Amino acid sequence: MSDDEKIPFNLLHPEPLLIVISGPSGVGKDTVVQEMQKRGLPIHFVVTATTRPPRKGEVNGVDYFFYTKDEFAELIEQDELLEYAFVYNDYKGIPKFQVREAWETGKDVVMRLDVQGAATIRELYPEALLIFLTTESEDELVRRLRARKTETPDELKMRIATARQELKRASNFDYVVLNREDQIDRTVDTIEAIIRAEHHRVHHRKVTL
Numbered sequence: 001m002s003d004d005e006k007i008p009f010n011l012l013h014p015e016p017l018l019i020v021i022s023g024p025s026g027v028g029k030d031t032v033v034q035e036m037q038k039r040g041l042p043i044h045f046v047v048t049a050t051t052r053p054p055r056k057g058e059v060n061g062v063d064y065f066f067y068t069k070d071e072f073a074e075l076i077e078q079d080e081l082l083e084y085a086f087v088y089n090d091y092k093g094i095p096k097f098q099v100r101e102a103w104e105t106g107k108d109v110v111m112r113l114d115v116q117g118a119a120t121i122r123e124l125y126p127e128a129l130l131i132f133l134t135t136e137s138e139d140e141l142v143r144r145l146r147a148r149k150t151e152t153p154d155e156l157k158m159r160i161a162t163a164r165q166e167l168k169r170a171s172n173f174d175y176v177v178l179n180r181e182d183q184i185d186r187t188v189d190t191i192e193a194i195i196r197a198e199h200h201r202v203h204h205r206k207v208t209l
Contacts (some may be wrong), residue, residue, distance in 0.1 A: 011134075017108040017198060018099065018125060018207040021119035021191070023133035024163035025143040028187075032133060033112045033165045035188045044102030046111045049075070052090040065095060082111075082209070083120045096209050108195065115166040121164035122172065127205040129198055131191060138164060138179060144181075 009066055037045055049065040051072050060066050063166050067075070072091045075081050084093025094111060102109050113121065135141040142160055149157060170176050175194050179187045198205065 002153060009070045013079070015206055016103045016106055017195065017205060018109045018121075018128040019108055019195065020121050020128055020130045021110060021112045021133065022115055022130065022173070023179075024115060024141060024166035025159050026141050026163060027133045028144075028184070029112050029133055029134055031108065031184060032191070033148055033189055035184050035193065036110065039188065040091065041192070042107055044098065044107045044109050046094050046098060046109060048092055049084075049095050050090055050092045083113075084126065085117070099209060104119045113170055119169075119172065124200045125207045125209075127171065129195075129205060130173040130175075131194060132170045132176045133179045133187070134167065134170060134176055138167060140181075141167065173180065 020027055020093060021033055021148055033045060036043065047061060047063070047065055049072065049119060050067045051067055051116055054060065054064070054066050058064065058066075069091065072084075072093070075093070075095065076084065080096050081093040082099065084091055099109050109119070111117075118130055118132075128144055135144065141163055145156065177187060177194070179191050
């Protein structure tokens with residue numbers, strides 16, 4: 001490993017990054033982000049805010065930030081959410097305060113979002129770094145979705161149709177990373193390399209909230 005590679009990538013350039021990890025359902029976004037967390041990287045992984053009640057064992061500020069609908073509406077009014085959506089009768093969104101706090105300590109910020117959420121971030125914050133996870137083929141993605149067995153046949157059919165359309169949106173991202181099955185380390189190594197390279201840019205990505 002070179003001396004440069006030993007330097008934490010957030011120290012190569014002082015400006016922290018706003019990073020989105022995205023891709024269609026079944027591509028392994030959650031697994032990739034969990035592996036990144038295990039490595040103890042100098043990164044803050046955002047916690048989503050929601051208006052749904054906590055489930056057994058969930059901890060406020062760790063699993064989610066739990067808000068009432070009135071509190072969430074106030075966040076919207078004050079423009080204190082990076083992005084938000086109404087999903088299954090509840091609101092979900094990403095509070096800006098945690099991003100500011102992370103950046104004050106020089107940490108990059110990573111968000112795991114679906115493809116639509118990533119598109120929203122691109123529109124609102126063009127300098128965000130968007131990484132698209134994909135599989136080796138469309139057939140492989142469909143196989144993964146079917147193997148999960150977490151949806152009804154109709155729900156699965158809709159997820160497959162949506163995922164196929166989302167694969168076509170890879171060109172809207174900055175980087176595409178192939179997440180091969182059983183090669184999670186290789187995937188995360190690639191993402192780390194991308195982040196390190198971004199901190200070497202002459203014209204750095206600067207996001208203003």
